[in-house]
Amino acid sequence: xxxxxxxxxxxxxxxxxxxxxxxVQKWRRQRRSLExxxxxxxxxxxxxxxxxxxxxxxxxxxxxHNAEAIELRGENSVDAEWMAYLGAFRYLRSLNVADCRRVTxxxxxxxxxxxxxxxxxxxxxxxVTDAGMKHLLSISTLEKLWLSETGLTADGIALLSSLxxxxxxxxxxLPVTDLVLRSLQVLTKLEYLDLWGSQVSxxxxxxxxxxxxxxxxxxxxTGVTKLPNISSLxxxxxxxxxIDSILEGNGNKAPLAKISLASTTFxxxxxxxxxxxxxxxxxxxxxxxxxxxxxxxxxxxALEHLDLSSSMIGDDSVEMVACVGxxxxxxxxxxxxxxxxxxxxxxxxxxxxxILSLSGTQIDDYAISYMSMMPxxxxxxxxxxxxxxxxxxxxMNVLFSAYCFMIVYNLFLHAxxxxxxxxxxxxxxxxxxxxxxxxxxxxxxxxxxxxLERLNLEQTQVSDATLFxxxxxxxxxxxxxxxxxxxxxxxxxxxxxxxxxxxxIRDAVLTNSGLGSFKPPRSLKLLDLHGGWLLTEDAILQFCxxxxxxxxxxxxxxxxxxxxxxxxxxxxxxxxxRASLVKQKQDPMPxxxxxxxxxxxxxxxELLELQYSSLSLARPxxxxxxxxxxxx
Amino acid sequence: xxxxxxxxxxxxxxxxxxxxxxxxxxxxxxxxxxxSPGGFAETEHGEVTFPEISTTILEKICQYFxxxxxxxxxxxxDFHIEPELTLELMMAANYLHT
Numbered sequence: 001x002x003x004x005x006x007x008x009x010x011x012x013x014x015x016x017x018x019x020x021x022x023x024v025q026k027w028r029r030q031r032r033s034l035e036x037x038x039x040x041x042x043x044x045x046x047x048x049x050x051x052x053x054x055x056x057x058x059x060x061x062x063x064x065h066n067a068e069a070i071e072l073r074g075e076n077s078v079d080a081e082w083m084a085y086l087g088a089f090r091y092l093r094s095l096n097v098a099d100c101r102r103v104t105x106x107x108x109x110x111x112x113x114x115x116x117x118x119x120x121x122x123x124x125x126x127x128v129t130d131a132g133m134k135h136l137l138s139i140s141t142l143e144k145l146w147l148s149e150t151g152l153t154a155d156g157i158a159l160l161s162s163l164x165x166x167x168x169x170x171x172x173x174l175p176v177t178d179l180v181l182r183s184l185q186v187l188t189k190l191e192y193l194d195l196w197g198s199q200v201s202x203x204x205x206x207x208x209x210x211x212x213x214x215x216x217x218x219x220x221x222t223g224v225t226k227l228p229n230i231s232s233l234x235x236x237x238x239x240x241x242x243i244d245s246i247l248e249g250n251g252n253k254a255p256l257a258k259i260s261l262a263s264t265t266f267x268x269x270x271x272x273x274x275x276x277x278x279x280x281x282x283x284x285x286x287x288x289x290x291x292x293x294x295x296x297x298x299x300x301x302a303l304e305h306l307d308l309s310s311s312m313i314g315d316d317s318v319e320m321v322a323c324v325g326x327x328x329x330x331x332x333x334x335x336x337x338x339x340x341x342x343x344x345x346x347x348x349x350x351x352x353x354x355i356l357s358l359s360g361t362q363i364d365d366y367a368i369s370y371m372s373m374m375p376x377x378x379x380x381x382x383x384x385x386x387x388x389x390x391x392x393x394x395x396m397n398v399l400f401s402a403y404c405f406m407i408v409y410n411l412f413l414h415a416x417x418x419x420x421x422x423x424x425x426x427x428x429x430x431x432x433x434x435x436x437x438x439x440x441x442x443x444x445x446x447x448x449x450x451x452l453e454r455l456n457l458e459q460t461q462v463s464d465a466t467l468f469x470x471x472x473x474x475x476x477x478x479x480x481x482x483x484x485x486x487x488x489x490x491x492x493x494x495x496x497x498x499x500x501x502x503x504x505i506r507d508a509v510l511t512n513s514g515l516g517s518f519k520p521p522r523s524l525k526l527l528d529l530h531g532g533w534l535l536t537e538d539a540i541l542q543f544c545x546x547x548x549x550x551x552x553x554x555x556x557x558x559x560x561x562x563x564x565x566x567x568x569x570x571x572x573x574x575x576x577x578r579a580s581l582v583k584q585k586q587d588p589m590p591x592x593x594x595x596x597x598x599x600x601x602x603x604x605x606e607l608l609e610l611q612y613s614s615l616s617l618a619r620p621x622x623x624x625x626x627x628x629x630x631x632x
Numbered sequence: 633x634x635x636x637x638x639x640x641x642x643x644x645x646x647x648x649x650x651x652x653x654x655x656x657x658x659x660x661x662x663x664x665x666x667x668s669p670g671g672f673a674e675t676e677h678g679e680v681t682f683p684e685i686s687t688t689i690l691e692k693i694c695q696y697f698x699x700x701x702x703x704x705x706x707x708x709x710d711f712h713i714e715p716e717l718t719l720e721l722m723m724a725a726n727y728l729h730t
Contacts (some may be wrong), residue, residue: 007660009696009725016713019724023715033719041722 006044010227015401018048024059034062039091042066048077050498060085069094072120076100087111092118100145101125104152105132112138119148123170130156137162144168148194154180161186168192172218178204185210196237209249218538220260230254239263239285245496248277253277260285262307267292286311287332298323307332309357314344325356334359340367347612359456365391365442372445380446382460382535383480389466391440407512444469451475458482458506464489471496480507482531489516495519512539521545530555640679641694643687653678656708660729686726689720693728700730721730 003187006014012337017027020175027033035044042063050072060082069090070397072078078100086095088111095117097103104127111117112135123127129151142163148170157171157180167189176198184190190211196218205224214230225242229249236254238246239262247254262285266272273296281300285307292312297303297320304327316335321331328350335519339362347370356374359381367386371380382387398447408509443466446452452473464487471493477577479500481490486508494503500521510532516539518526527550529535535598544552566619639656641649653709663679683688692713700712713721 007725007730009693010701010722013718013722013725015712016715017718019715023718026715027719030716030719037719038726039725041726045722115721383721446689571709577711 010041010044014045014048015602017045018052018054022053024049024054028059028062033064036173037066039066039068043069046070046168048574049457057081057085061088064089065091067092067118070095070344073097073101074099076102078103080110083107083110085368087114089114091116093117095119097125098123099125101127105129105135108132108135111135114139115141117141119144122150122459123148125150130154130159132156133159139163140165142166146170147174149173158183159186163187164189167213170194171198174198174203175199175354182207188212190214192216194218195222198222200221202226234258236260241265242267243272244268245271246273248275257279258283259280261289262286262566263288265290272296273299282327287485294320297321300324302327304328305330308336309334311336315339315345318342318345322346323451325349328353330355332337332357333361338362340370343367343370347622350374352376354451355379358385360384363387365389369445370441372448375449376451377449378451379454380452383460383482385460387457387460387462389441389443389460390461391442414558441466441469443467443478452526455480455482458504464493468493470494474498476500478502480504480506481508483508487511488518491515491518495521495574498524502526502528504528504530506583509533509588512536515539515543518543520550524550526551526553526579530554536546635683635688636678638678640683641690642675643677643706645683645685647686647690648700649694651694651697655694655701655702657679658697658730659693661725663729682724685724689717690699692717692721693724694728696730 003171006485017023025158034042038143044058046055046067048144049059055482057306064085068091070089070092071088071094072171073096075097078097079102079448083097083103084107093116094113094120096110098121101124102123108122120136120139122132123146126149128147130153130531133152135154136145136538137159140163143165143166145160145163145166147157149172152174154177157174157176160166160169161183164187166187169184169187169190169192172194173196178199178201178499181195181200181204184352185207188211191206191213193214193216193561197220198348199222199224200219202225205219205227208217209230210229211230211232215232215234217233217235218231220237221239222241224238225244227236227238227243227246227249229251229256231252233247233254233256234235235258236246236256237260239260242265243261244267246254246262253275254277257280259276259281264286269291270297270370272291278296279298280302282302283305284300284303285305287307288310290354294308294313294317297306297317301322301324306324306328307330308321309332313333318338321333322345324472331350331532332355334357335439338358343363344366348556351374356377356379360383362385363382364386367382370386371377385405408441443462446455447469448449452475455470455473455476455478457467462483463485464483466484467481467490471474474497476497477495477499479497479502481504484507488511489510491505491510491514494505495518496501498521501521501523503524503526504527507530510529510536514533515529524547529540530553532554540552540554544550637653639653640660641656641662642649644648644691653666657666662680666678685693696711699709703709703711704725
């Protein structure tokens with residue numbers, strides 16, 4: 001944000017100043033200039049030095065007269081010496097040393113008596129203990145304090161009650177007991193309190209209504225079952241709790257805008273939402289919860305974000321979701337019992353829906369045509385489904401199997417550098433297949449969605465032929481495909497997507513020559529080819545050389561064929577090929593259920609031999625041809 | 633170039649830089665001075681004095697104005713900044729909104 005406000009020349013100056021260690025030496029002695037530097041320029045310069053790893057403790061000192069906000073999150077070198085310099089920063093307002101594991105309690109001594117410090121983030125500084133808190137007590141200006149997952153005990157937390165200006169307090173992952181929480185009651189300015197994973201129980205929760213301004217409360221992973229009414233509450237997180245009642249009690253109902261109940265178990269499901277003011281609720285997460293009835297949704301007309309994934313919702317409750325209506329922007333129904341019929345009922349009721357996830361549901365291709373009736377959709381996730389890309393049309397036609405054979409045959413010859421059927425012939429053939437067998441390519445329906453930017457089709461049954469309509473989706477920015485039956489044909493079809501920046505085409509049978517002749521869209525930044533088992537290192541390096549702007553992801557090609565065989569499934573580390581060619585360890589990955597992976601069945605040598613046997617199998621008759629080729 | 637198309641920028645030490653108005657307008661601050669209707673002395677005489685900006689820095693600023701114009705017309709070259717000038721230039725650029 002702040003970088004945008006910088007003018008162009010300021011940006012160029014900061015870049016020049018942070019070019020190298022030598023350039024820093026050229027300006028660091030200009031004391032008079034440094035003292036005159038306005039705070040936002042000092043902060044910006046410091047931020048760049050940190051990002052470029054050019055900062056060291058004694059260089060910090062030159063900023064002590066003007067820096068106001070310093071972010072050192074995750075810098076392992078930050079230790080007591082750094083803190084000693086930072087303690088001398090007269091105007092420092094905000095200091096973030098989260099995840100700096102060398103910051104200790106005694107290092108915090110340097111901060112004693114700072115007069116302007118309002119925000120301090122010590123999250124996950126494991127060596128900060130109760131002793132460190134004593135040093136902080138002298139900073140009475142502190143308003144925001146993050147202490148998540150530090151080494152504090154209940155005694156240290158109780159000390160915080162003297163920091164009367166605190167409005168934000170993060171005590172998550174700390175042993176906060178009911179007794180300690182009671183001692184913090186004096187912090188009446190508190191607006192934000194994070195207590196996930198603490199030891200707070202119902203007795204402690206009863207104290208929470210004493211904070212008159214509390215608007216954000218996180219009690220996830222605690223033993224709280226009854227939460228009393230807190231009339232100022234706007235955001236509430238009770239995920240992974242077992243809940244009896246929420247916000248029951250006298251007084252005004254809380255103006256809740258966000259509530260997260262992910263993986264929550266309800267003792268009394270009928271009354272789960274009884275005391276909640278639902279008219280203002282814009283965010284609801286009940287994923288993986290124990291809820292089985294969803295009538296409460298009919299009251300929530302303001303919902304914009306609704307997560308029902310892995311819940312018990314199915315087609316029978318779909319009317320409740322449809323009731324939510326016009327405000328809904330983001331709907332997650334993945335891993336539920338939803339089917340195409342359910343999507344059909346939703347269509348027409350959700351005119352402003354932008355994000356829809358139906359991953360892992362029972363939907364089929366008919367659902368796609370219903371999606372085309374949700375005009376605002378930007379992001380569709382239909383991975384892990386039975387989507388085939390065409391309407392099922394009874395028996396598979398002979399022509400279609402012939403087409404499949406052609407693709408496979410072409411592929412093996414391609415690997416050896418021969419081209420028998422050029423792509424254009426195949427494309428023509430696809431249309432012919434479509435025409436003569438009355439197959440409807442279901443993805444064609446999505447052409448109506450003018451805003452569609454992201455599409456996830458991983459682990460579906462789509463094929464080269466049925467992906468054909470994708471080439472007309474001009475607004476597409478992200479596309480994810482993952483399927484062992486995709487070939488160079490699919491890759492080449494995608495050349496025409498002029499706005500595509502991220503393309504993932506995993507586990508596909510892409511060939512070296514196919515990659516070599518691929519003309520990537522000009523906007524492409526990332527190409528994920530994981531599991532492309534026919535590709536060699538040389539071919540990928542060649543591609544990287546030809547298209548230096550594109551980052552290519554692939555497991556390693558320097559490995560022997562036997563290593564590659566185990567390389568299906570998501571690779572544990574996604575190393576950029578350009579960055580390093582380190583040999584990766586391959587973990588055994590769970591097999592996909594949808595198809596038998598041919599790489600496990602045959603070694604590379606056997607596959608190459610199959611190429612010749614495919615010639616002898618080239619009789620137009622039986623389905624065994626497809627079997628042998630791994631197509632079904 | 634006609635006189636009314638140019639503007640004179642004067643440094644702290646009194647050095648005068650005569651540059652085209654179009655280039656000077658790259659700076660939002662100078663643009664405001666030259667175009668505001670209030671009848672600033674700057675508007676009438678086409679002269680702006682910068683008592684806070686040294687000659688070296690003002691010269692660099694003028695170079696930047698011309699570079700920026702060319703860059704916006706599609707000539708993609710780098711604008712080199714000597715590290716020892718960065719601090720002062722940064723402050724001047726911040727003041728001039730350029």
